[in-house]
Amino acid sequence: MTTTDSSSRVILPLPGNEAFARQLAVAGRWELGELETRRFPDGESYVRIAAEVADKSVVLVQTLAQPDPGFLSLVFAADAARDLGARDVILVAPYLAYMRQDRRFHPGEAITSRSFARLVSSSFDRLVTVDPHLHRYPALSALYTVPADTLHAAPLLADWITGEVERPLVIGPDEESEQWVAAIAQRIGAPHAVLRKIRHGDRNVEVALSDLSAWRDRQPVLVDDIASSGRTLIEAARQLPQQGFALPVVAVVHAIFAEDAYPQLAQLCSRIVSTDAVRHQSNAIALAPLIAQALATDTEAATSLVRHRRPPEPLDDIDPTTGADSFTATFTL
Secondary structure, eight states: OOBOOGGGEEEEEOTTOHHHHHHHHHHHTOEEOOEEEEEOTTSOEEEEEOSOOTTSEEEEEOOOSSOHHHHHHHHHHHHHHHHTTOSEEEEEESSOOSOSOOSOOSTTOOOHHHHHHHHHHHHOSEEEEESOOOSSOSSGGGTOSSOEEEEOOHHHHHHHHHHHOSSEEEEESSGGGHHHHHHHHHHHTOOEEEOEEEESSSSOEEEEOOOOGGGTTSEEEEEEEEESSOHHHHHHHHHGGGGTOOOOEEEEEEEOOOTTHHHHHHTTOSEEEEETTSOOTTEEEOOHHHHHHHHHBOOOOOGGGOOOOSOOOOSSOOOTTOOTTSSOSSEEO
16 A cells, blocks of 8 residues: 655646545645636637646546546646646546446447547546446456556445435345445445346346335335436336335435436435535535545555446457447346
8 A cells, every 4th residue: 555645736626526635635635726628719629737747646636527628638638747847647536437338339330438438548547436327348457458446335335324314225236236226235234235237238228126015114215326327226116115115215326317307206205415526416425535545555445346237248249239329238237
């Protein structure tokens, strides 16, 4: 385990990440710098680092939900820091984009997870992220050629549940989340269960609940790493009261909540909370202390807290039966 000199590090936020960067700087007792960005009339990006970065470790902070509009500014900032003499340039991306397209589903498709990894690896010396969407890749090292720290928010979800929910029943989104959900439940001494999910494309999901009547006196807590379309959580929240349960609490790591997913889910739940990996009104669990600890010391997290969905598969095979959303048309998770 190595420790970093706090006086030689500067935290620089990309637009929209100022609050997170400030918390990170406070947690690590590091300097908080300023990054000036704007658009030229022709739409090109202007980037200026308003901090002294020579001989320092520079940490650029940008959650990569909705990555396309700001990615060039991020790369320009990394190159500028290096040109100005930074010792190294680190990307802190609490949410890591472009992990879903992990194989070629139709002829001619770009495998964007690979392309994005090459771009990031060419611009940064290290990547720090939280619970990336590992689908067919066993780890980020299968994609990224720079050191990539995968941090896990499951203990933080567990600790929040302990402090906020009485007599919880922890419920995971699918059978493949069993190990992850069990680790959360074990940490807080609560029972757990998992749903059976059949996906028919991105927004069409069937959810089957087993008989949970033995725990009817407990408060159901639906946990997931990424709430994207929110379909799984919505369907589960609809079914739980049919077994006599109170409205569920929902706790997720990444609050994407595309389109109208959040208001639909909110009317079915007593409370929805998330980490601040993606800025959202449900944010209640701070990640800055976790990330600050990782930046200050090199440690490995417990593998039981990694949310894997399926084992690695060949990446270049084309399956002509797959759906248009780059997911298998019908598969059981």
